[in-house]
Amino acid sequence: MEDCLAKKMEITVSEAEKRTGRNAMNMQETYTAYLIETRAVETQSEGQCAPVDSLWRRYSEFELLRNYLSVTYPHIVVPPLPEKRADFVWHKLSADNMDPDFVERRRIGLENFLLRVASHPVLCQDKIFYSFLTQEAGWKEMVNETGFQLKADSRLKALNATFRVKNPDKRFTELKHYSDELQSVISHLLRVRARVADRLYGVYKVHGNYGRVFSEWSAIEKEMGDGLQSAGHHMDVYAASIDDILEEEEHYADQLKEYLFYAEALRAVCRKHELMQYDLEMAAQDLTTKKQQCEELATGTVRTFSLKGMTSKLFGQETPEQREAKIKVLEEQIQEGEEQLKSKNLEGRDFVKSAWADIERFKEQKNHDLKEALISYAVMQISMCKKGIQVWTNAKECFSKM
């Protein structure tokens, strides 16, 4: 990997703080601000560490940054932000944005986002991104001054293109399919996982009741009493252990969520391609029509129906001078159109090339990350099983002393 920012600079989102302020409509609002700390990485170990710079950012500023990056680099699969609102929650988790656990997981997600951007060979070089990390004041204005909002494609235009494009690159069509399916399957997975977590919670917690009843029972027993009592304690331990287990699993869920949102980023690149391709097709179509018109005017034959043709038939034909003028205009337009088409073609080919390069990079990253996620999930399950064996073995020993 080339020298990306992540190698030169340490980036962390170290803290989260509740703030109150006034919003655009001068109404009081509560929001969370996140502390971004940066520090230059020392290449030589020369004793002193570089000083830490820090600034505060809120979620909406992260959103602004990402929107800017998506519009400015449409051929890049831009890393996604952690979810805005808590989704796929199982009952014990709060859906409240102010909930400390949610805030904490979001802090980690935002740090992850910054690291992803900082380690991207193209994105890390962006100046707006660098300023986001280092310049607290005036950053918003700086972003808006780039005028990126104007470059953004309208959603409607993109949808139109999706339906009408005739010859998109096959690879992009397949990729679009894949990202739709990926979104669908990961959503399903996250939903069922939340239900599984709910049920598992129930199983563990009910065991806590054994603790109480064993204790009550031990009171009326002579020899059995001690064994029952201590076994009951282990049942309490068992019931309590599920909280940590499920909290750890949330990190796994977050890893899956990142790729759920990445699917959307993939989709965005495909959409851009469709748009460009549609644009190209329209331009080519337009050029063809103009060429035909030109030919018709020049040869006097009407091959295609046109309103002009009809009206001229009904109301009389044009003078040769008028015709000449029209041909001249068309020829100019055709020339312009051909140049435009050329550049659009070039643009399109460049886009496909660079997009596909980033997609390959993304695929490798995805395979690596998801494998790691699955491994860590398996490790979590192994740990849970070992804890279970431990507790029940302890309980068994207590029972054996009854």
Add this chain to the structure above:
Amino acid sequence: AGGPKPLPSSGPKSLREMPHPLATTSSEEMGPALTPSPDLLLPRSIADKDLSLPNGTPVDTSSPASSSSLLNRLQLDDDFDGETRDLFVTVDDPKKHVCTMETYITYRVTTKTTRAEFDLPEYSVRRRYQDFDWLRNKLEESQPTHLIPPLPEKFVVKGVVDRFSEEFVETRRKALDKFLKRITDHPVLSFNEHFNVFLTAKDLNAYKKQGMALLSKMGESVKYVTGGYKLRSRPLEFAAIGEYLDTFSLKLGTIDRIAQRIIKEQLEYLVELREYGPVYSTWGGLEVELSEPLEGVSACIGNCCTALEELSEEMTEDFLPVLREYILYSESMKNVLKKRDQVQAEYEAKLEAVALKKEDRPKVPTDVEKCQDRVECFNADLKADMERWQNNKRQDFRQLLMGMADKNIQYYEKCLTAWESIIPLLQDKPETK
């Protein structure tokens, strides 16, 4: 709650205080070798008397270990039992019988013994639940001063439970086996005549009919409890036993409900898991490099599902029935306690009636004496059976709860194996394939 209260009693001395039964050559010769204590003298005098129950049925005193005998009083521990056991009974081999009138299951009851009371050393007969029920009723009638082990529930709601399913039949078989083994282990009940016939008779129905005929000839109800007498003061130890049983069955009921709830939650968890696993497989279908790892995870979750299903089944089949058995046991024991109260109340009432007469009689009338004997006999039997029951209960629950822990350990071990086995699959790099 404070520490467990010891049962106050003036009953038999602890095992340590008595000379070891094996110090003599045989159990029959225990008498002179042992240090007689005032308590120990009493049963021997009773054994000499002609004991009969209020309803006229003679008490079985033919065995060397007759009611309230010394053997009963001595707490025989397991090892001792194992060395001298001379009767072994097993229930197995359930078979379905389809007849025109009904369909039912019979079980094979096998007996191996060296006891003189049996003509042959081995027997093998077939018995159905009805026959066990009959046996239990007969034992209750003929040994009312003893605690008779419970049977599994008689009635099952048709349609809810399949009476002929493998699981149901196996659960019942185990309970019936336990029932007979408990009787076999009992120094008095195992010598009961009806028990002998149950184990040996080719045609049990004929014997049953004989018994019924006799009963109808006597024309008396089999009810032991005469009723109508109010107990003035229950001895401390029996009050304690009653309280203990009340709390005990209450706690067992709670444990039963908790266990059922756990099974229910586990099954609901299983439902979700069964949907969860396949989603990984679907995802694997979309991927290239991740295809095998995702399939691996899917299969792994499937294995955990199987393990969980096994755990829930085992808890349902092995754990819950034993709990319920003990709840039934407690109920029947409380009934015996009530009967004991009645016998004592009757004695006290008669004694009072005599005292009120204020006649100058040198000795107490025989029927009052008989009542006194009955009370003391009952008390001694019950105390002895209670101690035996407590010991067995401790062992049974020790085994039951260790079994529960074991099942859970095995479940986690199965899951552990599944997850550990896919780690290398997940870590596998495509180049190494």
